[in-house]
Amino acid sequence: MRRLSTxxxxxxxxxxxxxxxxxENKDESITWYSFEKAIEINxxxxxxxxxxFFVDVYTDWCGWCKKMDASTFTDKQVAEVMNxxxxxxxxxxxxxxxxxxxxNIYVNPSPNSSRSTHQLALTLLKGQLAYPSxxxxxKDESVITTIMGYREPKDLIPLLTYYGEDIYLTKTWAxxxxxxxxxxK
Numbered sequence: 001m002r003r004l005s006t007x008x009x010x011x012x013x014x015x016x017x018x019x020x021x022x023x024e025n026k027d028e029s030i031t032w033y034s035f036e037k038a039i040e041i042n043x044x045x046x047x048x049x050x051x052x053f054f055v056d057v058y059t060d061w062c063g064w065c066k067k068m069d070a071s072t073f074t075d076k077q078v079a080e081v082m083n084x085x086x087x088x089x090x091x092x093x094x095x096x097x098x099x100x101x102x103x104n105i106y107v108n109p110s111p112n113s114s115r116s117t118h119q120l121a122l123t124l125l126k127g128q129l130a131y132p133s134x135x136x137x138x139k140d141e142s143v144i145t146t147i148m149g150y151r152e153p154k155d156l157i158p159l160l161t162y163y164g165e166d167i168y169l170t171k172t173w174a175x176x177x178x179x180x181x182x183x184x185k
Contacts, residue, residue, distance in 0.1 A: 030079045030088045035120065036099065038087035039141065052144070052163065053137035054086040057093050057121050062131040064150040075153035078160070085164025086136075093121035093131065102141070136163045144168065 033041070035055065042050055056073075058065035072078055082088050095118045096111040106120035117129060124135045125146060134147040144163060151159070162168055162176050171179070 028076045028079055030073055030082050032088050032090050035089050035091050035101070038089045039101065042087060042139070042141065050139040052086050052139055053089055053135070053141065054082060054160070055089040055091050055124060055135040055137065057091050057125060057131065057133045057135060059093050059115075059131050061115075065132040068132050068150055072151060072153050072156055077157055078153045081157055081160045081164060085160065091121060091124070093117055093125075093129070095121075 038053055042053070045051075056065075056068070058068075094108065094116060096108050099106040099118075099120050101120065106118060106123065108116050108118040110116035122129070124143065125133055126143075128146065128148070130148045132148075132150060136144045136147070138144055145168075147159060158177070158180060162173065167176055
């Protein structure tokens with residue numbers, strides 16, 4: 001009887017811990033939004049709750065994009081920094097639908113053709129089509145910078161911090177990188 005009571009107590013406590021562990025794991029992944037949903041959330045947020053945007057511009061055929069999804073974007077630290085500072089947005093550069101944004105209508109001019117670029121991706125990337133590319137936008141939805149190419153977590157985290165913490169407003173990227181490698185800092 002004592003063993004059964006002990007077993008039931010352990011089972012009960014374990015059942016209480018499972019939802020907490022599931023929530024903990026949920027917080028370890030990036031919360032991705034569509035472009036439209038991120039803009040909607042930003043517009044509805046109070047001034048202090050607004051975030052910057054990190055837009056992952058990808059294509060379905062891009063191998064490096066898939067590698068980013070499988071490795072970099074699954075990294076716990078990347079997810080933590082990304083979720084803290086940004087609305088993380090997935091934007092398929094070859095999406096087929098129409099997007100209304102900022103008083104403009106963006107379309108894919110040849111939605112039935114392969115590798116036809118959507119006008120929103122073309123606009124955000126300023127015509128520089130390379131995948132993956134990442135567009136960092138401020139809280140007012142203006143483009144701060146574009147980052148091109150695959151990044152490992154150790155390379156992406158400093159970039160996310162640099163823009164997320166507004167360090168870019170007071171230091172160049174080179175100065176910031178130097179501060180990361182300087183002894184005593």
